[in-house]
Amino acid sequence: MKLIFAGTPDFAACALEALIAAGHDIPLVLTQPDRPAGRGMKLKPSAVKTVAMQHGLRVEQPPTLKTPEAQAMIREIGAEVMVVAAYGLILPQSVLDMPARGCLNIHGSLLPAWRGAAPVQRAIQAGDRQTGITIMQMDAGLDTGAMLTRHPLEIDALETSGTLFARLTRLGAEAIVATLSQLDALTPQAQPTEGVSYAHKISKQEALIDWSASADAIARMIRAFNPAPGAHTLLNGEPLKLWMAEALSGTAEPGLIVRADTDGILVGCGAGLVCLSELQAPGARRLPVRDFLAGHAGLTGTHLG
Structure with a gap:
């Protein structure tokens, strides 16, 4: 099948690899312009x-698809389908209408749940037990198009966004190849009106832990914001990032460290206790609790936040 592919991060790159391996003709790939990265801020x-x-x-990297030049470039390809995965640019209606069989999006949730920018993080933060990939026909709305296929995936009890992203990335690549192979036999299904939720973009401000919240909510937040932006608190007035946590039963003053040993750092919450097992001090690497405590003794009885 003659495709245009539009995407930017690893989630999209895996799908592109799969489409190439499946033998599709891909005369044009669209991606975001190179961005500065690393200590030297070189274009990457x-x-x-x-x-x-x-x-x-x-490969073409237009900063927008709204210009006549960008749209002419897409039109001249004469693609049957445009496959879109975490591209990062808005597709105007004129572009959505160009491929003969439309634009298909690889979305990281089971729509209509978690439409929007951060479906993986929000699913973990909400305590969902299942997520997945939806291949949908794109329209002008925010992830509101008709669904072609849905591919469920169970969320593990201590899943982080990093581990779930990796599994969804592989599933998304498999799903788009399978969907294109049976496209003639598929009937688009409108998304149900019930069960709609929105995965708003994660802000750094919301990554600050409020220890008066429940242990379940705090532990899910820590795992949801791993690897980015990273949940954080204060230890002795210095910022401390928290990367892995589990909610436990018990009672203690919110923010109070009631125990700190190689089994974890146990902290009181509004309800329950959180056991921290991976942490990062300023200027240091992420460390398992055993290594972290080697440089931070005497934490029991102190407060976080």
Whole structure:
């Protein structure tokens, strides 16, 4: 099938690799412009651009798809389908209408749940037990298009966004290949009106832990914001990032460290206790609790936050 592919991060790059391996004709790949990265702030290509260049595919990086030049470039390809995965640019209606069989999006949730920018993080934060991939026909709304296929995935009890992203990335690649292979036999289904939720973009401000919240909510937040932006608190007035946590039963003053040993750092919450097992002090690496405590003795009885 003749495709245009539009995407930017690893989630999209894995899908592009799968489409290439499946033998699809991909005369054009669209991705975001190179961005400064690293200590030297040198321009770095996206994961999608890297894959496309490795396979000798044409790559274009327009800053917008709203210009006549960008739209003419897409129109002249005459693609049957445009596959979109975490592209990061808005597709105007004129572009959505260009491919003969429309634009298909690889979305990281079971729609209509978690429409929007951060479906993986919000699913973990909410305590969902299941998520998945939806292949949908794109329209002008925010992830509101008709669904072609849905691919469920169970969320593990101590899942982080990093581990779930990795599993969804593989599932998304498999799902788009499978969906395209049976496209003629599929009937688009409108999304139900019940069960709609929105995965708003994560802000750094909301990553500050409020220890008066429940242990369940705090532990889910820590795992949801791993690897980005990273949940954080204060220890002796210094910022402290928290990367892994589990909720336990018990009672203690919110923020009070009631125990600190190699089994974890146990902290009181509004309801229950949180056991911290991976932490990061300023200027240091992420460390398992055993290594962290080697440089932070005497924490029992002190407060976080």
